[in-house]
Amino acid sequence: MSFHDALTHHIQSHNSLLCVGLDPDPARIPAHLGSGATAVYAFCRDIIAATQDVVAAFKPNIAFFEAMGPAGIEALAQLMTLPRHNLWILDAKRGDIGNTASAYASAAFDQFNADAITVNPYLGGDALAPFLERPERGAFILCRTSNPGSRDIQELPLADGRPLYMAVATMAQHDWNTQRNAGLVVGATQPAALAEVRQLCPDLPLLLPGIGAQGGDLAQALHAGLDAHRAGLLINTSRSVLYASAGTDFAQASRAEALRTQAAINAIRFA
Amino acid sequence: MSFHDALTHHIQSHNSLLCVGLDPDPARIPAHLGSGATAVYAFCRDIIAATQDVVAAFKPNIAFFEAMGPAGIEALAQLMTLPRHNLWILDAKRGDIGNTASAYASAAFDQFNADAITVNPYLGGDALAPFLERPERGAFILCRTSNPGSRDIQELPLADGRPLYMAVATMAQHDWNTQRNAGLVVGATQPAALAEVRQLCPDLPLLLPGIGAQGGDLAQALHAGLDAHRAGLLINTSRSVLYASAGTDFAQASRAEALRTQAAINAIRFA
Numbered sequence: 317m318s319f320h321d322a323l324t325h326h327i328q329s330h331n332s333l334l335c336v337g338l339d340p341d342p343a344r345i346p347a348h349l350g351s352g353a354t355a356v357y358a359f360c361r362d363i364i365a366a367t368q369d370v371v372a373a374f375k376p377n378i379a380f381f382e383a384m385g386p387a388g389i390e391a392l393a394q395l396m397t398l399p400r401h402n403l404w405i406l407d408a409k410r411g412d413i414g415n416t417a418s419a420y421a422s423a424a425f426d427q428f429n430a431d432a433i434t435v436n437p438y439l440g441g442d443a444l445a446p447f448l449e450r451p452e453r454g455a456f457i458l459c460r461t462s463n464p465g466s467r468d469i470q471e472l473p474l475a476d477g478r479p480l481y482m483a484v485a486t487m488a489q490h491d492w493n494t495q496r497n498a499g500l501v502v503g504a505t506q507p508a509a510l511a512e513v514r515q516l517c518p519d520l521p522l523l524l525p526g527i528g529a530q531g532g533d534l535a536q537a538l539h540a541g542l543d544a545h546r547a548g549l550l551i552n553t554s555r556s557v558l559y560a561s562a563g564t565d566f567a568q569a570s571r572a573e574a575l576r577t578q579a580a581i582n583a584i585r586f587a
Numbered sequence: 588m589s590f591h592d593a594l595t596h597h598i599q600s601h602n603s604l605l606c607v608g609l610d611p612d613p614a615r616i617p618a619h620l621g622s623g624a625t626a627v628y629a630f631c632r633d634i635i636a637a638t639q640d641v642v643a644a645f646k647p648n649i650a651f652f653e654a655m656g657p658a659g660i661e662a663l664a665q666l667m668t669l670p671r672h673n674l675w676i677l678d679a680k681r682g683d684i685g686n687t688a689s690a691y692a693s694a695a696f697d698q699f700n701a702d703a704i705t706v707n708p709y710l711g712g713d714a715l716a717p718f719l720e721r722p723e724r725g726a727f728i729l730c731r732t733s734n735p736g737s738r739d740i741q742e743l744p745l746a747d748g749r750p751l752y753m754a755v756a757t758m759a760q761h762d763w764n765t766q767r768n769a770g771l772v773v774g775a776t777q778p779a780a781l782a783e784v785r786q787l788c789p790d791l792p793l794l795l796p797g798i799g800a801q802g803g804d805l806a807q808a809l810h811a812g813l814d815a816h817r818a819g820l821l822i823n824t825s826r827s828v829l830y831a832s833a834g835t836d837f838a839q840a841s842r843a844e845a846l847r848t849q850a851a852i853n854a855i856r857f858a
Contacts, residue, residue, distance in 0.1 A: 339687065377690075378695065379683060379688075379691045380687070381691070381692050381700070382660075382694040383690040383691070383694045383698065384698075386661040386664050388657075389653075390657040390828035391656050398855075409681070409683050410650075410680070411707055412680050413733065413734040414734065415610070415612070416610065416648055417650075418655040419653070420650045420653065422732060423650065426652070426654075427628075427655075427656045436680075436709050437740055438707050438709040438737075438740055438741065439680075439729070439732050439734060439737060439740075439741075440736025440738065440739030442734055442736030442738045443734060443736055444736075458710070461714075462684065462713075463684040463685065463710060464711075465710060465753050468708075468712050468753070469708055469710075469711055469754070470709065473745065473746040474694040474743055475746055475748070479749065480740070482744065483740070487739060496703075548607055556622055
């Protein structure tokens, strides 16, 4: 099954476009879980158990595990061995050339058994190839990110009049998605850019960070980003679900917040 | 001491522009060292000991350690605790936004105690800031890479006529190097691009991959890339030094190859 088909399956079977980003900040883990990598593992494990029937995907952010050193990477590796009921996207923003890109792809797909990874297009198509050579594993390519500095490079006007990120979207659509396993990352904070990308790339799944803490408007993002089947989109949320409560009820609170967001998305999606 | 000053110090004290990239491929580790992360650690440790008086910098490539899982990250962490006689550049090509970029910077500088890291500019200046906020720690920003696919994005012509990589070089020179700790990665395989970047950025250190296995010409690269002090440059080599011998003499062979390359560089540099 291609990665695109697997994504469609998980969106349908969970009736959800929601993706929960696992960006565990040690300072915000509920105190009763203790501290260190063991606490981070327990925290993520319980969030996953409480929300896995409500979301299409989980997106662990490797930076937060790497920042804890080898014990953090071990905690991530353990999380990646939990029984799977969702897509797992390793948020790693990797990008390098030749045998280094192959090593990163092996880390993501063999060591961590991720279904997909986020990647950076700056090094070009040959650097992306190792992440796209397995049809059942996907790569979400950074296109237009949700931060203010995204204008520095991504919005630079090209000689043909387009902003750079539209050239990235064009290559993803025409050159890089040969096995139905490429997607794009487009920030929910720029609905106009999102609409342009969706028009150019009708069949590519889009991963949207920027709802919630970063201020993106859910209805605008959905109207701009949904595909012809009212799907093809993952709406990421991290902090609002992860830190819904700092108490012993954190997992139930994360479930309630995930259910609330799922319902809000579907109310717009099926209106 | 700023990162730029530390780099100048190491170039002078070792009389060397050489940087040895630690990209350990488990399939090419000498058989007598065994296998797995323990063998990789011993291999790198012995290469370092044999070459540390000949090189200005070591550049461990985290992808090759990550591909071995948690044990690989532990091996890298152990290498990073060895007594330091050189600059250590973590080759990670990181790039992400906000608190994720801060987590990657903390991993590089706090967990691994790297002196510098390689970073990707696609997400813009605010995404680079966490890597540049400590004056004594440096960031080498990808500008023009050595792979064929670098043309896909980096050479796209902008509306003002420049290729994209020159816009990156301009921002590095004028906006991002406020604390004398930014550098650029420019592939040795494109001496014309390298000369343009050097002209625009007279004071930025340049890290040059692409000599050796990738085919870059040493003399052309040096003529294009040296600064006004015949320095400001790190010439990276990985495979030719690491795999100079597959036998029990691998460390001595790596030393001989490093000495040969150091001499070849200095012969051109001081001609």
